[in-house]
Amino acid sequence: MKNIITQFSRLFVGVLFIISGLIKLNDPVGFSYKLAEYFSEPVFNMPFLEPLALGLAIFLVILEVVLGVMLLVGYKAKTTIWALLLLIVFFTFLTFYSAYFDVVKDCGCFGDALHLTPWQSFTKDIVLLFFILILFINKKLVKPLFSKLVTNILTLVSIVLCVIMAVWVLNHNPIKDFRPFKVGNNIEEGMRIPDGAPKSVVEMVFIYKVNGVDKEFTEKDLMKIPEGATFVDRKDKVITEGYVPPIHDFTMVKDDSDYKEELLKEPKLVIFVTYDLTLSSPEGMQKLEKINQEAKAKGYKVIAMTASGADEIAKAKKQYGLNVDFYFCDATTLKTIERANPSIVVLHKGTVVQKLHYNDTDDLKLSDIAYSL
Numbered sequence: 001m002k003n004i005i006t007q008f009s010r011l012f013v014g015v016l017f018i019i020s021g022l023i024k025l026n027d028p029v030g031f032s033y034k035l036a037e038y039f040s041e042p043v044f045n046m047p048f049l050e051p052l053a054l055g056l057a058i059f060l061v062i063l064e065v066v067l068g069v070m071l072l073v074g075y076k077a078k079t080t081i082w083a084l085l086l087l088i089v090f091f092t093f094l095t096f097y098s099a100y101f102d103v104v105k106d107c108g109c110f111g112d113a114l115h116l117t118p119w120q121s122f123t124k125d126i127v128l129l130f131f132i133l134i135l136f137i138n139k140k141l142v143k144p145l146f147s148k149l150v151t152n153i154l155t156l157v158s159i160v161l162c163v164i165m166a167v168w169v170l171n172h173n174p175i176k177d178f179r180p181f182k183v184g185n186n187i188e189e190g191m192r193i194p195d196g197a198p199k200s201v202v203e204m205v206f207i208y209k210v211n212g213v214d215k216e217f218t219e220k221d222l223m224k225i226p227e228g229a230t231f232v233d234r235k236d237k238v239i240t241e242g243y244v245p246p247i248h249d250f251t252m253v254k255d256d257s258d259y260k261e262e263l264l265k266e267p268k269l270v271i272f273v274t275y276d277l278t279l280s281s282p283e284g285m286q287k288l289e290k291i292n293q294e295a296k297a298k299g300y301k302v303i304a305m306t307a308s309g310a311d312e313i314a315k316a317k318k319q320y321g322l323n324v325d326f327y328f329c330d331a332t333t334l335k336t337i338e339r340a341n342p343s344i345v346v347l348h349k350g351t352v353v354q355k356l357h358y359n360d361t362d363d364l365k366l367s368d369i370a371y372s373l
Contacts, residue, residue, distance in 0.1 A: 284358025
């Protein structure tokens with residue numbers, strides 16, 4: 001019975017680590033955004049690690065996949081199980097911190113393929129910790145499935161394949177797009193809230209300084225505020241989270257007006273997406289004006305979307321000779337639309353028909369898209 005439980009734990013942990021790692025390896029840039037959120041000031045306040053987020057993300061997801069493979073094939077079982085234990089303890093701490101302090105809404109454990117609440121993520125890690133502890137206690141029962149040579153080759157192959165996959169998706173788009181802006185999805189439909197959808201229950205909380213200490217009072221406690229207390233702030237506390245549409249915080253703002261309703265009705269719209277012009281690839285930016293001219297010649301309306309300010313926009317337009325209007329949108333939303341900076345998105349009446357990394361601009365098929373819809 002002990003051996004059966006150990007081998008089930010081995011299979012369960014190994015497969016789950018491989019699946020979780022591959023989903024994130026499919027989109028390491030997206031996972032790096034999640035790590036940067038953990039490093040940000042409101043969470044762990046380690047901004048010096050934010051520039052390293054992408055490198056750490058790639059290392060962690062490759063490690064996750066390779067450890068899963070190593071466990072399944074039985075490569076250096078003791079070392080592998082120790083590494084798995086340390087990794088899951090680290091992940092469990094992160095998910096508990098996120099859940100208890102309500103600072104990161106989604107740990108990104110399964111990327112955009114499956115969104116878990118912080119407490120669901122913590123529960124998942126507790127389950128994994130339980131099975132890894134079984135493996136840790138019964139390390140001697142985890143034997144290699146093949147000869148030493150075959151086991152070594154399989155481990156090496158898994159590392160090489162993971163590195164190749166990471167390099168490919170970093171220079172192109174994710175192999176499988178799980179985001180709400182994937183090809184075929186309509187943006188307006190993604191923003192729609194269904195009739196009868198649950199609404200958020202929000203409670204107003206008032207903060208008063210009482211005897212030099214900030215204290216919180218709800219609306220029903222206002223009569224209990226002592227004399228001499230000084231008002232400090234008011235905040236909204238979400239008691240029950242309502243329905244949140246897959247696409248939210250999407251705007252196309254120019255000159256303080258949101259043009260998304262009319263732009264999402266355009267039958268032929270090309271969008272250059274660059275969430276931060278100060279970080280955009282010069283190589284990619286240099287390709288945009290040529291695409292702009294070609295698209296306009298075929299009857300397309302061409303715009304750009306960014307979260308950068310007016311000064312950065314003016315500088316980029318001058319530097320790269322860009323003759324397009326820029327519209328403002330939240331940086332997080334733009335990062336969700338596309339991972340490359342810049343990237344090209346083609347819409348037909350609000351429906352995404354093509355998305356391209358700036359390395360793949362030769363694959364842009366404007367005429368085919370225009371006349372096939």
